[in-house]
Amino acid sequence: MQIISSSQFYTAGLSGMLQQQSLLGTLGQQLSTGSSLVDPSAQPVAVAQNVDLTAQIGQLAGYTQNGGNAQQSLQLESASLQSVGTLIDQVRQLALQMNNGTVSPQDLKNAGTSMQAYLQQLVQYGNTQDGQGNYVFAGSRSQTQPFVLQANGQVLYQGDGGQNQLALGASLNTPIGDPGSAVFMNIPGGNGTFGVAAAASNTGGASLGPGSVVNPSLAQQVLLVSGTQYHISFSAAASGGLDYSVTSGSGSAFASSGVVASGTFSAGMSIGLPPGASPAIEVPVVGNPAAGDSFTIAGSQPQSLFATFQSLQQAFSSTAQTSGTAAQRAQIISNALASLDQAQTTLLGTQSAIGSRLQQVQAVQTQNASLTLQLQTQQATLSGINYPQVISQYQQSLTALQASEAAFAQLQGLSLFKYL
Numbered sequence: 028m029q030i031i032s033s034s035q036f037y038t039a040g041l042s043g044m045l046q047q048q049s050l051l052g053t054l055g056q057q058l059s060t061g062s063s064l065v066d067p068s069a070q071p072v073a074v075a076q077n078v079d080l081t082a083q084i085g086q087l088a089g090y091t092q093n094g095g096n097a098q099q100s101l102q103l104e105s106a107s108l109q110s111v112g113t114l115i116d117q118v119r120q121l122a123l124q125m126n127n128g129t130v131s132p133q134d135l136k137n138a139g140t141s142m143q144a145y146l147q148q149l150v151q152y153g154n155t156q157d158g159q160g161n162y163v164f165a166g167s168r169s170q171t172q173p174f175v176l177q178a179n180g181q182v183l184y185q186g187d188g189g190q191n192q193l194a195l196g197a198s199l200n201t202p203i204g205d206p207g208s209a210v211f212m213n214i215p216g217g218n219g220t221f222g223v224a225a226a227a228s229n230t231g232g233a234s235l236g237p238g239s240v241v242n243p244s245l246a247q248q249v250l251l252v253s254g255t256q257y258h259i260s261f262s263a264a265a266s267g268g269l270d271y272s273v274t275s276g277s278g279s280a281f282a283s284s285g286v287v288a289s290g291t292f293s294a295g296m297s298i299g300l301p302p303g304a305s306p307a308i309e310v311p312v313v314g315n316p317a318a319g320d321s322f323t324i325a326g327s328q329p330q331s332l333f334a335t336f337q338s339l340q341q342a343f344s345s346t347a348q349t350s351g352t353a354a355q356r357a358q359i360i361s362n363a364l365a366s367l368d369q370a371q372t373t374l375l376g377t378q379s380a381i382g383s384r385l386q387q388v389q390a391v392q393t394q395n396a397s398l399t400l401q402l403q404t405q406q407a408t409l410s411g412i413n414y415p416q417v418i419s420q421y422q423q424s425l426t427a428l429q430a431s432e433a434a435f436a437q438l439q440g441l442s443l444f445k446y447l
Contacts, residue, residue: 080406087399093193094392100203105381107155126360135343142340150176164207173207182333195391216330218365224323225358230351231317234358237365238310246307250326260321335366
């Protein structure tokens with residue numbers, strides 16, 4: 028017969044209570060956390076998988092936050108550019124109103140004041156900031172005010188040509204803005220291929236229209252690649268009318284190639300350049316020039332939208348009403364209208380790029396949300412608990428613990444001396 032000592036009874040009773048307490052504690056943690064993985068040593072593989080799932084979900088949450096920030100930034104940029112487009116339309120309407128011979132000096136003075144206000148408004152749009160104080164059009168220098176209106180009316184760009192980006196995925200970044208140098212500063216002048224300049228000494232009533240490109244590839248080669256310029260001058264004809272002549276060259280050296288075309292001027296005529304049966308461009312002569320008047324045609328150079336506004340402001344500030352000053356003003360307005368068209372084209376291209384980025388952000392946001400849900404479902408399956416079952420186990424364990432404690436208390440009271 029095996030004899031069990033009192034110490035063995037105590038040890039067995041105490042061990043049973045400790046086991047029930049441990050089980051009860053584990054079940055309590057599961058109920059409070061909603062996770063079955065409260066004891067890493069009991070399920071090391073499942074715990075490691077859960078840690079990995081938590082990390083992936085956290086990373087996706089960061090990408091989702093970036094996506095939301097990118098969406099806000101792109102929408103703000105788009106709204107700002109829409110405002111700029113509206114402002115350009117207003118400037119265009121004003122320029123067309125001033126482009127006639129009946130405007131009074133007061134009309135021109137009022138228009139100059141309006142252009143000054145429009146220029147300041149354009150600078151304000153260029154210095155748009157987001158909710159965190161970042162400048163939208165400063166490139167990568169988002170803490171630096173990009174545009175400064177100087178005392179002489181010129182606008183200085185202090186940003187750079189970079190683009191801030193946000194990560195939407197492990198290997199996917201998207202630009203959240205466009206540098207002001209590309210949107211406002213480096214806009215092709217004239218009609219995008221060539222521009223016209225009238226000599227300051229002109230006294231006649233003629234200006235050259237923005238012209239048209241007849242042969243784009245030839246115009247590109249002659250004007251932009253080779254840098255050829257054309258000088259059109261008018262002189263008195265023996266018959267009493269006007270003759271015109273065209274010289275070509277580079278810079279001011281127009282005589283280097285001599286006279287490449289000449290003829291008798293007729294009202295409303297257009298001049299094809301280079302001269303010949305298949306010109307690259309055609310330039311109309313609007314109005315009647317005077318003997319000694321001249322114009323220069325050269326490939327387009329980058330021009331800022333601010334400079335276009337400023338040129339109109341300066342043109343309207345000249346209120347003289349002579350034929351020569353009116354023609355000079357008409358030439359500036361014609362050039363500015365062509366430059367405004369190029370600015371609108373630049374804005375539309377930028378808006379299109381913004382729209383593509385927004386579509387990409389929205390698609391990635393949807394994909395990230397779907398993937399997050401999948402990972403959360405996997406995590407719930409891996410670590411989730413069956414609440415009714417755990418509650419039942421908890422109640423059973425609590426009852427067992429209480430019974431063990433009662434039995435142990437009775438065991439402690441057992442002694443032969445109580446019966447002697």
